[in-house]
Amino acid sequence: MILKNCRFILTQDPKRRVLENCDIRIEDDKIAEIAPNIKERDDKVDFSKKVVMPGxxxxxxxxxxxxxxxxxxxxxxxxxxxxxxxxxxxxxxxxxxxxxxxxxxxxxxxxxxxxxxxxxxxxxxxxxxxxxxxxxxxxxxxxxxxxxxxxxxxxxxxxxxxxxxxxxxxxxxxxxxxxxxxxxxxxxxxxxxxxxxxxxxxxxxxxxxxxxxxxxxxxxxxxxxxxxxxxxxxxxxxxxxxxxxxxxxxxxxxxxxxxxxxxxxxxxxxxxxxxxxxxxxxxxxxxxxxxxxxxxxxxxxxxxxxxxxxxxxxxxxxxxxxxxxxxxxxxxxxxxxxxxxxLKITDKTGSIEPGKWADLIAMDVNKPHFTPLNKNNSILSHIIYCSSGQDVSETMVRGKFLVREGKFTNCNPEEIMSKVQELMGD
Missing domain, CATH: 3.20.20.140 (Metal-dependent hydrolases)
Structure with missing residues (x-):
């Protein structure tokens, strides 16, 4: 899978690099490559309006x-x-x-x-x-x-x-x-x-x-x-x-x-x-x-x-x-x-680097409360002071989307909520 043209990637690598308009290639459960213009293939996903960060x-x-x-x-x-x-x-x-x-x-x-x-x-x-x-x-x-x-x-x-x-x-x-x-x-x-x-x-x-x-x-x-x-x-x-x-x-x-x-x-x-x-x-x-x-x-x-x-x-x-x-x-x-x-797992997760699990989240930043947005002086401020979990559009754990475009991919949320309401509603 390739996440194409990510507007920004907050890598959280040792240099805390913020990358702009780059791709992320994922193989199996791990990040394989981060670079601009990775060769396209059928399983690409357009992330041009997304800020990507570690889960x-x-x-x-x-x-x-x-x-x-x-x-x-x-x-x-x-x-x-x-x-x-x-x-x-x-x-x-x-x-x-x-x-x-x-x-x-x-x-x-x-x-x-x-x-x-x-x-x-x-x-x-x-x-x-x-x-x-x-x-x-x-x-x-x-x-x-x-x-x-x-x-x-x-x-x-x-x-x-x-x-x-x-x-x-x-x-x-x-x-x-x-x-x-x-x-x-x-x-x-x-x-x-x-x-x-x-x-x-x-x-x-x-x-x-x-x-x-x-x-x-x-x-x-x-x-x-x-x-x-x-x-x-x-x-x-x-x-x-x-x-x-x-x-x-x-x-x-x-x-x-x-x-x-x-x-x-x-x-x-x-x-x-x-x-x-x-x-x-x-x-x-x-x-x-x-x-x-x-x-x-x-x-x-x-x-x-x-x-x-x-x-x-x-x-x-x-x-x-x-x-x-x-x-x-x-x-x-x-x-x-x-x-x-x-948790002693920095070799596995916590940052977006090749070889680590593809534990990633994305926010759609094409919204009023993220505007204006730029790499140098507003992106972290917006994440901390303007965003909430409601802005998360994708959640990926070990290379698998569990939330995609705001929808759960592996469960029925209505069933879960209904069951809890049934068990605890009174």
């Missing part, structure tokens, strides 16, 4: 929570968790499957090609993700209280079994997850750490979300949340820390020195009133890998990473009282190449 990488999401969209608005985190977990405990495998299908549908519509999902019922989620065609990192989230399992050890065993079983799935990478330090004790944290090390998989945890968590950790653990994890040998280059809004300077140095990665969830953080923006500028200046994420559709309330890009850019200008804030290029990087770095 978005959502490094922290709860896909099945589409089921609860709009259910628990206007609550702070801990009240929100109490209300949500009471409802989640009632979920069936069928509901989680269809909620994941809907989450994948929405993700693909908005240009996400890789998602790191964080939830329960892992096998049902795996079936849904495989059917929808998304690249995914999946877990069986562990916590101490009886929650789908009789106790923490049964949840830990299930998590390990899922990691071993995932070899049969082509687009799924298993990960090990503890919910948080306030829902997982020392023994559970250490066992998940050991599983992560045994199978050499990423481990994840919500951490340093609120001032309440910080104070509780100082009282109960005699350490800040991330300092506590460090004492448990939880921090290394496989560790993904979700949120970190209340991380201290000491903790940031630990994160940097250990090579941990951080997820930034700006819309969800604001909606749940975390009380403080994460110190993003300081993190980036220290060389910490920070990637962008939506969090779940019950705390966001959508899965549009373009929304999170804009909110992140604006949040930090405001927080820093600095109109420069975070450079546009850094904001854009967090949505793709930095996400790939966080």
């Amino acid at each position: 978005m990488i959502n490094t922290h999401v709860h896909l099945p929570m589409t089921l609860f969209r709009g259910y628990s608005d206007n609550l702070g985190l801990h009240d929100w968790l109490k209300k949500m977990m009471a409802e989640e405990a009632k979920l069936t495998a069928e509901q989680v499957y269809w909620g994941t299908m809907l989450g994948c549908l929405e993700s693909l519509q908005f240009g996400t090609t890789t998602a790191a999902d964080f939830y329960y019922y892992p096998y049902e989620r795996a079936k849904a993700v495989e059917k929808m065609g998304l690249n995914a990192f999946l877990d069986s989230t562990v916590l101490d209280k009886p929650f789908f399992f009789k106790d923490a050890q049964e949840a830990i065993n299930h998590s390990e079994k899922f990691i071993k079983d995932m070899q049969e799935y082509k687009k799924i990478t298993p990960v090990a997850t503890c919910h948080s330090i306030y829902l997982c004790g020392t023994d559970t944290l250490e066992k998940i750490r050991d599983i992560s090390n045994k199978y050499n998989v990423i481990r994840r945890i919500h951490v340093s979300e609120t001032e309440r968590e910080l104070k509780a950790s100082l009282k109960n653990n005699k350490a800040t949340p991330i300092e506590y994890l460090n004492k448990l040998d939880w921090l290394d280059d496989k560790t993904m820390l979700v949120h970190c809004n209340w991380a201290t300077n000491m903790e940031l140095r630990m994160i940097r020195d250990k090579g941990c990665k951080i997820n930034h969830n700006p819309v969800s953080n604001m909606k749940l009133a975390y009380g403080k923006a994460m110190p993003l500028k300081k993190m980036l200046e220290m060389g910490i890998t920070v990637s962008l994420a939506t969090d779940g559709p019950t705390s966001n309330n959508n899965l549009d990473l373009f929304d999170d890009m804009k909110v992140s850019a604006l949040m930090h200008k405001f927080e820093l009282n600095d109109p420069m804030g975070i450079p546009d290029q850094d904001i854009f990087d967090m949505g793709n190449i930095q996400g790939a770095k966080a």
